[in-house]
Structure formats: C-alpha cells, structure tokens
Amino acid sequence: MDVHADKVMTLAEAIRTYVKDGSHISIGGFTINRNPMAAVYETIRQGIKNLHVYAHSNGTGVDELIGGGCVGAIEIAYGGNGRAAPTCIRFKQAIQKGTVVHEDYSNYQMSLRFHAGAMGLPFLPTRSSLGTDIINKWGLSKEIREKDPKLANRKLVVMDNPFDGWADCKKVVLVPAINPDVTVLHVQKADRQGTSRILGLTFADVDQAKAAKNVIVTCEELVDAADLRSEPEYNQIPFIHVSAVVHVPYGAYPSSCYRYYDYDPAQLSDFAKAAKDDGTFKAYLDKFVYGVKDHQGLLDRIGKDRLEKIKADPRTGYATGLDRK
Amino acid sequence: MDVHADKVMTLAEAIRTYVKDGSHISIGGFTINRNPMAAVYETIRQGIKNLHVYAHSNGTGVDELIGGGCVGAIEIAYGGNGRAAPTCIRFKQAIQKGTVVHEDYSNYQMSLRFHAGAMGLPFLPTRSSLGTDIINKWGLSKEIREKDPKLANRKLVVMDNPFDGWADCKKVVLVPAINPDVTVLHVQKADRQGTSRILGLTFADVDQAKAAKNVIVTCEELVDAADLRSEPEYNQIPFIHVSAVVHVPYGAYPSSCYRYYDYDPAQLSDFAKAAKDDGTFKAYLDKFVYGVKDHQGLLDRIGKDRLEKIKADPRTGYATGLDRK
Amino acid sequence: MDYTLRELMAIIAAREINNGDIVFCGTGISMVAAMAAKHMNAPESIIFFETGAIDSALEEIPMAVADPRVMYCAASNGGLLESFATMQNRITGERVIGILGAAQIDKFGNLNSTSIGDYIRPKTRFSGSGGACDVASFVPRCVIFMQHEKRKFPKTVDYLTSPGYLDGPGAREREGLMPGGPTAVVTNLALMRFDETTKEMYLANYYPGITPRKILDNMEFTVDISKATEAAPPTASELKVLREVVDPQRIIL
C-alpha cells in the first residue's frame, strides 16, 4: 500500500472493501459519544454477518450491530448506554437467547488489550480483576480458541510478580493483545491520506486504530493536510495507520460529536423503545437503515429541526440547555 | 496535600523542598530540547549530592548534573547530545573514572519503565534487546539491589510468552517500573495548581511526571486555569500529579523550547569545549552557575542579543535560518 | 422537611466524600452525589470519569460518563488508559473514592453487574463490569448504591464482577489485590457499612420511618444491627444544593 495515497472513498465502498463476513472488528467512541454510526448502519445495510466484535463500552454502535444481525461473537466490558439504556436491549436479548457468543472483561482490560495490539506486544499486565469471575469464567472455550488462529489460546493469565513484590505487587493479570482486522472510527477532522484529529476525549480510539490491520476513518470535516500539519501534536493518528477515509457529516448521529453536535436524546430513546420488541425493532430498521440509501437518507428522515436542536454551542462543545428528559 | 492549592514557589524553594541528597530523580526533555536547565543549574548551585538519575536521552541536563558533581548513580539509555556531543563528555569521563555507578537500557525500555510507573504496574514487557548485553550485563549488582528498597531486585526478566506464540512472539523482556522521588519538567504553559501543557513532542515527560512521587514544573508562561481549561484535551498533565510550579522564562536554555526559542548552538559548543577539561569546566561552572544568583543571572551573562537570535519563528516554531555551524 | 427517597440516597452518599478526595463516579445518582458533595462537605473534591475527563466543571449534568458535558472546562481530557492508571497508580490511587452500583451484593461487598443464572446462557443479563471491576480492584474506598431486595442481597452473587472483601479477612491480599474494598452501601432503606475485623456488612443507619427488621426482611443474609442508629435526614441546605445547583432540570432526580 502506498500510505501517501489519497484514501478517500464512499462509505459503501469502504465497508465492502474492509468489513467482511466473519471479520474481527472494533469501533470507536464510548456509549453515547462519537460512535461511527453511519458506518454501523452501512454495515447492517450490506447484510454483513458473523462479525467478531471487540468492545469496551461502545453501546450505541454495538447494540445496533447486534440488533442488525451482524454479530456472531463479542468480547466486551460494558453492554450499557448510560441513561439511554442501563443494559443495551438487543445485547441483553442476544445473550439471554444464546444467539451471540460472549466473553466479559473490564473496561481497563479491553483498553490494555488494544494498547498491547498497538504496541506490538502479545499481552499487557494489570492488577484488575484478581479473585473475580472475570478470571474464572470464560465465554470462549479453550477448544474454540485453539481452533481459531485469530484468537489467543487463553482468555488471560494470572502470574506472580517476577520482581518479587516490586511496586507492592504480588500478582498481575496478563490480558492478550487484540489486533482487529478492521477498526472503524468517527473523528472530527481528517485529511485525504488519513491523518486524523480527534477533539475532546479520545477514549481508546487511538490504540484501537493502531492495533488494527485496516482502519476506516469517517470524518465530520475532510481538510487539507496542511491544516492538520500546522499543529501536528494534535493529530493522534498519522496516515500510516489508515486504509480508508470517508467524509460523513453527522457520521456519529445519534451519538454525539464534541464541538459539532450533541447526542439526540429523542432518537436514542426511540431506539431503546423499538429495541424492546422484534417487531417494533424491525420497523425501526426498515425506517432508518434498510429504507434509506445512505446516512444522508437517515438524516433527512430525522429532519433539519432536530439536527438544529443538537447543534453544539461553541462555548461548551455540546447543545447547552438541550431538552434531555 | 490539597491538590487544588496554589503551588507556585521560587525555583530555589522547589529544589530545596523536593530534591534531596540521594533522591531518585528524572528530568524531562530529550537531548537538546526542553531540558529543565534552570532547575538543573539550581540543583548544582545548591550542591545536592548522590542523586540516582533515571534517563532515556536527557543529554544537556544530565551531563551538567554529572559535571556539577550531583550524581551518584545513573540508569540510562543514551549519554549523547546530537551533534553537540556524540558522547556527553562529563558522562564519559565519570564512567571511565568510575565515579558514577551506571546501568544501560534502551530508550524504549526507559520509556516503558516510566510508563509502568505511571500506570501503577510493577513492569511492562517489550521485544527489545533479546540476545544482547543489555540483558547480560548489569551495572547494579543483585546485592546493591537487594539492599536498596528504592531499586527493583532485578534489572530485567526474560520470559516465555505465556500465550504460546500469540502475536508471533516467543519471548519478552520485562523491565521494572520506575517511580522517581521527583521528576522535574520544563513546559510551555502551566497554571498555579500545576495543570500543564506541552507544545510539540512530549518525549516521555508525561509518564515521567505521573510516575513520580513529586513533580516540579517550570514553565515559560504561568497562565490562568481558565486559559488551559478552554481546551482540556491539550493539557497532558492535570494538577493532581504536581507538587510545585515555578515560572522561569527561558527555563530550558540553552536547550530549545518549541514555539518559544531554539537551542543556542554557541552555548552548547562552549559547554562541550569547557567540559573536556576539569579546569576549564570549573571556570564554566563558576561563570554560569556558581557565579550567578539564579537563571536570570545566567541569561544576563548570555545577553539579550544572543537570546534574540534564538527566538522562535512563529511559522516554524524554531529560529529559522539560525547560524548553527 | 419534605424530600424524596432518591434525594435522601444522594445526600447520604455525598456525605461519604471527604474534602480533597478524587471521586470516581458513574452515571445517574452517583454523579448527583459526587456533584452535591462539591457544594456541601467536600468543596475541594475532584470528580473524574473513566472516559478520561478530570475535574470537569459539570455545568450541566451528564447522562453518561462519555457525555460531552464531562469534557467542558476539565483540567485534562485524556482517555481510558489515563483514567484507570490514575487509580491503579498508588500515588494518586490512594486518594480515590469510587461510587458504584450493582445488581447483587453479598455480605463481603462483592458485586455482580454481569448476569443472573448461568454465565454462558443467563436468565438475566446486565451491562457487565464496565470500569467497576477496575475501580473495586484499585481504590481504597467505595460507596455502593443498591436497591434493598432479597434477590439483590443474596448469600452468594451469581457472578463476581467487582471484588469486595472476597471471602473475608485477608482474601484481597491473598489474591494479590490492593488493600481496599467497599466502605458504605447506600440503599433505599439504609446505610450499611463493613466491620473492620470480620469485613462483614452491618447496618449503620436506617432511614427515618424504616425499622431494622424491615431491612433484614429485604436481605437473604443477616447482618449485625446492634450498632444501628437512625440516619440524619437531609438538611434544607443539602436539598437546596441538589434541587437548585446539581439537578435543576430533574434529569436524574
């Protein structure tokens, strides 16, 4: 790959090229913030199946992927979405019905697993979860693990501190690196080669990108490289890690995008209501995903007034005073 | 400690309070960039002895500390200073004469050791140095290590990958965490509580700060908290990690401070010349360290014209076209 | 003085926060409690979120820990690695108090927020740990919000998501965890604490109008009620803080 190449393409093309049935995938953002929703909807629209998803707390996007029937297995820390959904509803049902293979970690452990992947290490240590069922209960059996070359042979390993109590530590938990086939992120600004700038909290996005074999970046603004290079310290992801760049305004909707727009409380709770029942959820998908050509189609159904309501206040970076009841 | 407290004090007071004979210390910056030189000179001026120094490549500052007789032991990756000194001269002499105990790591290993300290972990793994003398040759004997509670009991540990070849990795090297008594940094902007913003490359400064029991921040500009909090994503060090804040314009001189001033090639080579011989080096220290009250005194001896010459060009962040022969 | 149960719970929890504490908080009532403490007993406490925001201004109450409202006027906006390192790192971690919730808690303060029934094919699935297991593993003090019901105070939790005192005195140390564990359980009926020696939960304060008997009736295991006294109701100024400063829009309360 010529990493200097212009990587701009349509979202449909990016998903078709890099997200396949059975791909191991991670998405950026956290609960109701900066999920790559346009890419999530396009993935559902293309009918991609049996994804293996790695998630810390990517509530909005992951619940839609599960509801859209795209997910076969998930390694996850948190299947909730803040006040919008204490437990994500399609996630809850899929696990209770046994339609999605699942394995639980903590948020820090998932973050460390992406960090290890980005660093090119097989594992990283932590002092979290000793003595808990996160250690004892595995969702992916040793057999499944040994069959699939994309999976580590163990969920984790508990080890004595070889530096005999150094840092007042007797034991650590080693968690295995994640190197997804593809990571999909939504960022505020990117250039045509893929150099990306995230504003506000970065969550685990940067490690998720650097750990992945391919990275799809969707962005609010597609800018000249020179604009980003005038302050290189604020570009967390250099182009060498990126495979595809897609310009998608409101690409995180209905989750928020700091300094651009807030989350849409109405849409989030409509989703939560629809998700409760297979029939109403199918109607929801028909209206907002299958029934539209692309993300602009979804935005048209939401309408200008509602998008206006969630527009970010330049002072605070969110929609000050937005009705969120 | 009330972390919200106003932590502004004089440099003399900050060094006297947090840097003691025998302290384990690290300084920020890298070779000829953003070394906390004012703090280094004040440390020499106060005659502090027997420091245990942790360094990746802090050439300008570390060589002065060694030359100033402050250093008893050093764990280091690189004792050079770019074209200014392929091998730092006082460092070279101290080790050849056996006046400073030393132990060698790589730059990545020292960075990981600070990262481990900042993360509260006893160690971090790397795939660097397998099969080399960095593994085989220890400068700090097991005996010394077992006597001093501030030292890990081993230089490093080579371990088989417990995830059986996961990430195509058979073995890793575990390097022990560093938690210095104090880390001294020079940053572009800080507020009175210690929240700090570094412009340009951060090197390992942020982990060096978060790993330390106390942090002294010297800054080019002392600003209102509100100025920094309008863009929190650019403040790498929140105030909870900081013990002392000192306003020292040109505090990195003669090393550079991105967007403020360049390094002073003349002063760096004068230092390199003086360092070659004990007599000339004593004269150098008498003139620029012992012979002046504080950093302003040193700057006065350098003179306005030379400081004018190294003033940063707003376009590039350095002194464009500076004579560096 | 008129107040709702949720207001009482928020204030009882807020009183657990000391001035200068670094407060880890999640969403909902725990955030209300942390925000209230800053305007009551702990003006110098620092609220931070697992998402990486430290000392946020919280001009408006966030609906999630990733709500852009946590980013506004923070001292620093980092990421997940930074926030958990702040707790795992003893230098800052020793000063952190965590506020958590759960679906189940046992007498040693172990929490379940993962599932009821078989892990692979659960009867009921919850959100999972999120950062809760990390917080409970790292920090010296935790406040837990619970609903007082038999099934939520079982003899043993179906899935041990976040470590309390595990199986009793010395267990955390034996497993390699840092010292720490839950210090208070704030429920809809009472404030429970843990005995320093036995590490077992006991009834500290029952709410006005609630009898110790009723509290025991809502737990599968029994606890010592001999030290129990009635909880001090919210003061006018505490309620004023909640209603006028913390959550005027009544988003959480």
Place this chain on the structure above:
Amino acid sequence: MDYTLRELMAIIAAREINNGDIVFCGTGISMVAAMAAKHMNAPESIIFFETGAIDSALEEIPMAVADPRVMYCAASNGGLLESFATMQNRITGERVIGILGAAQIDKFGNLNSTSIGDYIRPKTRFSGSGGACDVASFVPRCVIFMQHEKRKFPKTVDYLTSPGYLDGPGAREREGLMPGGPTAVVTNLALMRFDETTKEMYLANYYPGITPRKILDNMEFTVDISKATEAAPPTASELKVLREVVDPQRIIL
C-alpha cells in the same frame, strides 16, 4: 565528477531506501541519507524519529532527533512510546528501514555503541544504545554507517548493544527476536552486505580507487570478496540534491 567521501557515503546509503519505506533515522549523515532518498529514489518514503515525529517536512536539517526542526509540518508529533510502537507493531514495523551507526560491528552485524573494555570500568565509554537496540530488535532491514578500521570491525564486539544476526543463522529466532537484521554496511571504503544463508558480512561494492585488499586490511575478520564490484559513483543529480536541497548550509556534510 567531483565529490567528497561523506557525500558518496550518504548517497550509497540513500540508494538502500525503497519508495514507500518508513525510515527510522538518527542524526548526522543518516539524516542526510534519508532526506536525500526522498528527493531521489524514494519520494514516497516517510522519515520518522524516535522522539515521536512522523513524516516531518525537514525544511532545515536537524542537529538531533529532538531538534524542533523535526516537529515542523509533521503528520503527527507524539512521544517515544508511539515511535517505538510503530516499529514493534508488525503492521507498520514490517515497512520500517533503520539507519544506525556504531563504534564496533562484527561479521554478523552485531553493533556496539556502549563501551570498549570492561562494562563497569570501560577503557572508552560511548553514548549507549539510545533507540538503536530497539530498532535493531524490531525492524526487518537496517543500514549501518561505519568507519573502516580494524578496531571497529573486531572478531567480537566488546559490548553487544544492538542485535544483528547474533551468532548466525536462526539465532534471532532462537532468542525470540523478530526476523530482520542489518542489510547493508556503508563505510568510508565500501558497501558491505550479509549472505542470506550464512548471515555473514561480505564485500558487495568497493568505492572507486579502493581495492578489496585495502578493505580487508582494515578489518579484524575476513569476509568474502568474490562477489565484489566497484560502486557506482554519485550522479550529478544525486549530488545536486545533497548540496542544494538537503544540506545547503553544510551543517552535516
């Protein structure tokens, strides 16, 4: 065509860089070689520095890898952790070529940049690894700058700072290192390479006017000279790049 030895060495090294390579370079002549390649054979190569700057514009030549000149117009300015991760991570690391220098090199391309004599009390102390050991451990290809003198090409190095092929075929794998190792040694007399099978250094090209004999006279160990041919001298356009674009101030050359 008139040229200096340093100019020749810089161009010989520059020719080793392929288009699209991610080039790790240090200070001095290695930076000149990397910058020259971008204007010659590898316009799409990317220069990065261990200090964290990626794809710097390098309007002026830096005097050190932390020179603010490496920060100007970079794609990203990070830190040490990020730059070394770029090499340790196989996804990007496979595309990195390193340019290093050393005080000693043995026939298997192992480098010493630490000390001569006893490690604890050395006869001569050098700078130490810096990032060299990391680069040599991680990346698939390395170019090494050396001065051709007997003491600098010893049978065994006094201190093995940066791994080459260690003690021969299979050794890197046995020790757990990633595949890789030095691919070219650019000296003041010749370009040396390493045999694919034996992993031993051999003479590839001797510079105009230099005999293979003279090269062997300047090494403690002998190498195969049977494949040796004369190196192609710098072209006018290559020299123009060096003199007018890369280092017009003659700071390095």
